[in-house]
Amino acid sequence: MKISYYPGCTLKTKAKNMDCPGVAALNALGVELVELPRWNCCGAVFSLADDDLLHLLAPVRDLIRVVEQGDNKLVVACSMCYNTLARANLLMRENSEKRHTINTFMEEERDYNGEVEVVHLLSFLRDEIGWEKIRESIKVPLRGLKIAPYYGCTLLRPQSVAIEPPEKRTLFKNLIETMGATVVDFPASTDCCSSYQILSNPDVGIETVSKILESAESWGAEAIVTSCPLCEYNLGKRQEDALRKHDKLKALPTFYFTQLLAIALGLGAEVCNFELNHNGVIRLMESKKFLTAA
């Protein structure tokens, strides 16, 4: 099976450790993620100003590229790209006035009416491949690994583009169980990671990160899994700052779900770019003997 795939700028640069294992894992499951031959930044953040149509141009252009490929479905792995693309898509589908304004402004492009379906990779795994098939393909069950699924904001908010209802979260849970690991649901799973506040207001950011880490640890997690490069940056790459401020916190390795899936499918560390994660990730994988077993 081939499916159009939107990696996003971050997955092509700083978060290759989310993109590469994702492409490899899907390949192992018999799905070719075909990167759009032409795409631009999704816009990163969906503008909340009601009259700000300018920042919709970027995501809408990407959706037009899907139509240009003769396709009507787009798989996105990055939570932020998913959120921005899905919301822009919804607006183009539902708001005829804004749709007209945007289509008229982009006179060099074909008109777009929201024909594409934007799908997050987690939903794709469940709906198009299925947990049963994934379970059958697992070569290195992540047995004994206690993983806390961290959704953050953009997978669940707003409701109109949520990949599942926030109060009935099963996607990460099912994936973690399918890989043979143990789910550690924790209260801060859907808290905000502090997002870009980490740059403009680092003290607030680090406090927020610390609370999330503390919550995950207190429920017995050994690792956190996410699908968002910004969450990974805050919880993972900035974890050192949190540890320095709070003596009681322990280091908690943070993974992308695509990395854990690739390891579980027996693809090994080669496809995971663990060097782009923060410290401790490789050590945890090694101590659990997940790398040698492949």
Next chain:
Amino acid sequence: MNTTDTTKGESRETTSGKELVSIFVMGKKYEIPKNLTIMKAMEYAGYKYIRGCGCRGGICGACGTVYRKPGDYHIYVGLACQTVVEDGMYLTQLPFFPANRATYNLEAMGSDPEEVYKKYPELFRCVACNACTKVCPMDISVMDYISAIKQGDFEKATELSFDCIQCGLCTVRCMGEMSQYHIAQMVRRITGSKIKPESSHLKTMVDNIKTGRYTRAITDIKSMSEDQLRKVYQAREMEPSEAPEDWKPADNTYL
């Protein structure tokens, strides 16, 4: 410029019978023989080029020109030396537009996209409005090469931006206020020197120069008088336009 006259100039003729069109240079009306390029029309109207003239061959990018047509809200662009005047055209040349250019030591840097992002963080202000692509007189997909740079795909950005003549019109129109063409040049330099494999014939040539193979040729030329130089230049042997691959000049003293 926002009061574009929408009435077309009436057709008139010069004394020699050439048909005239009306153009507006920086708002002032001139009657110009039809079929002239903008550059020749400006000279016909009495302008003397000191800057903004360049190669007159459509390749150096010095004569980027912005114009509008009567009854049409679009912005049009062209190179003054290549674009033929149209009746009722409102135009101005933009021979220079301020553009930030980073300084960097190419030899000391690697090929990581971060090198470019640090020098040009404004890159991430792109909102994909596509005004740059629409304005490019070389039909380059400027927005696409900017996207490729943001995606860290320097080889793709190099391919897409290769025909850039650095006229700067994209920079004039950019709402993210970046200087696309300077960013692209940095990317092409990194691609050429650090990503693409080294070309072996270039290395051989540079080695030849370093070991003094052409020193005598240069010394000889430098010692010539202007008259001698002129004579040698005029007598030079040109490679025929359809020369076979193994073509060699009759006089190969310096090769």
